Amino acid sequence: MEIKAVETTQWDWSGDALAIGFFEDAVEIAGDLAALNEKLEGTIAELIAETEFTGKANSSATTRVGSKSPIRKVILVGLGKKEELKLAGIRTSGAAIARLAKKEKVKTLGIGLPVVENEALTTQGLAEGVLLALHVDNRFKSEAEDKGAVLETVELLGLGDREAAIQTAEAIASGVILARELVNAPANAVTPVTLAETARDIAFNGGLELEILEKEDCEKLGMGSYLGVAQASDLPPKFIHLIYKPEGTPRRKIAIVGKGLTFDSGGLNLKVGKGIETMKMDMGGAGATLGAAKAIAQLKPDVEVHFISAATENMVSGKAMHPGDILTASNGKTIEVNNTDAEGRLTLADALVFAEKLEVDAIVDLATLTGACIVALGEEIGGLWSTDDNLAQQLKDAAELAGEQFWQMPLQEKYFEGMKSPIADMKNTGPRSGGSITAALFLKQFVESTPWVHLDIAGPVWAEKEGGINNVGGTGYPVRTLVNWVLG
Ligand code: BES
Ligand code: MN
Ligand code: ZN
Numbered sequence: 001m002e003i004k005a006v007e008t009t010q011w012d013w014s015g016d017a018l019a020i021g022f023f024e025d026a027v028e029i030a031g032d033l034a035a036l037n038e039k040l041e042g043t044i045a046e047l048i049a050e051t052e053f054t055g056k057a058n059s060s061a062t063t064r065v066g067s068k069s070p071i072r073k074v075i076l077v078g079l080g081k082k083e084e085l086k087l088a089g090i091r092t093s094g095a096a097i098a099r100l101a102k103k104e105k106v107k108t109l110g111i112g113l114p115v116v117e118n119e120a121l122t123t124q125g126l127a128e129g130v131l132l133a134l135h136v137d138n139r140f141k142s143e144a145e146d147k148g149a150v151l152e153t154v155e156l157l158g159l160g161d162r163e164a165a166i167q168t169a170e171a172i173a174s175g176v177i178l179a180r181e182l183v184n185a186p187a188n189a190v191t192p193v194t195l196a197e198t199a200r201d202i203a204f205n206g207g208l209e210l211e212i213l214e215k216e217d218c219e220k221l222g223m224g225s226y227l228g229v230a231q232a233s234d235l236p237p238k239f240i241h242l243i244y245k246p247e248g249t250p251r252r253k254i255a256i257v258g259k260g261l262t263f264d265s266g267g268l269n270l271k272v273g274k275g276i277e278t279m280k281m282d283m284g285g286a287g288a289t290l291g292a293a294k295a296i297a298q299l300k301p302d303v304e305v306h307f308i309s310a311a312t313e314n315m316v317s318g319k320a321m322h323p324g325d326i327l328t329a330s331n332g333k334t335i336e337v338n339n340t341d342a343e344g345r346l347t348l349a350d351a352l353v354f355a356e357k358l359e360v361d362a363i364v365d366l367a368t369l370t371g372a373c374i375v376a377l378g379e380e381i382g383g384l385w386s387t388d389d390n391l392a393q394q395l396k397d398a399a400e401l402a403g404e405q406f407w408q409m410p411l412q413e414k415y416f417e418g419m420k421s422p423i424a425d426m427k428n429t430g431p432r433s434g435g436s437i438t439a440a441l442f443l444k445q446f447v448e449s450t451p452w453v454h455l456d457i458a459g460p461v462w463a464e465k466e467g468g469i470n471n472v473g474g475t476g477y478p479v480r481t482l483v484n485w486v487l488g
Pocket of ligand 1: 264266282339341342343344368369370371372429430435458459
């Protein structure tokens, strides 16, 4: 499938299906639209009247046009109120149109939507929406029920030649799709070993540097916290450090650290009842980190980026850490593990210490860290904690542009009292209340002075239902935010 932006407007285009956007309560047949309506023998006016189409957001109407017409089908898309349409709405409209075109077996599609922000960003948003809505993950089906769209060309109308914007969208979509597929893959397909291989592929194809620390290397660095989690697994831990360096002097140096639990059984504090079967997604942070790396490798910004994940499984065996064990992290701090199911923070502790030693200007970690964050913010919104207002604002701006939602949460120092241990420097879990906040406070113990943002993405990495640009399963969240942040 080829996506391109063209000068041709929706009033002059011909092809299989034309999608036209309408603002709410501004559905009026006049001017250019009247001319097009006439060319289509009144079809647009009839469709609007018959379906009582008012242009409400997320509404659409589709019909077949007579076969002598230059267009075979028209798709009317509601954009909601004019003053409320943002780039995110453009992206989800692109997704909705792509889904309709797929259902209608359209081969050539023209999309005529208004410009939001500017032509380049509108083009990029539409292309991302189309590409991400049409992604189907059939890898584990012996025979695909959903064979994907038959679309051959998508033309984004009236936007001029926007080659660079299309390329950006394609690079970002490829990163989002990689993250989705890593999250979708079960724990017997994506393991610490295969995650490291994926990092190797990205490094090889994109010219990045790669360092994989084996268990012995991690021992030498004193990563007792990470290795405590890893010790019950039959699979070797892999500490992944992928490095993108621009040509010339980098504008800044940053680190992205993703939680990489390819399976979280809970350990001896075993996850009983519902929930354990979805814990293949506990490497969503690492998946998005690698997804971002894949996109960055293509986009080549003037920023040095370190992509880090302390990958492992959290398993049970005779070698497993006991609840109550005391671990020593690579910054010398000791941790009483009062719950082996709070393992993500244990792996991140050593990864954050490692990241800070690289003397980067900023660290962003992302983790499917707590069920408490889902309780607080629901499935669609990630939690954001930061020690640095400026960095927090950068991430919020990047997320806004990406159409990914985050809500800043407090680093309430007082709550760390709940993590005090009588025997070690801290426990790894506090009381049930404020569970995502104490998790963030725990991580903070492992970042000394580098500006840092923590993203809890336990909810939004996975979608139970298709909607917007997401299909059921891994969403690839927050690859787009990360990429925008790096580029910004
Ligand atoms: N991976 C889970 C968090 C999670 C839960 C992610 C649901 C996605 C969906 C994490 O390792 C975990 O088990 N957290 C515990 C912490 C608790 C023991 C303090 C939790 O949230 O219950
Ligand atoms: Mn856990
Ligand atoms: Zn976990």
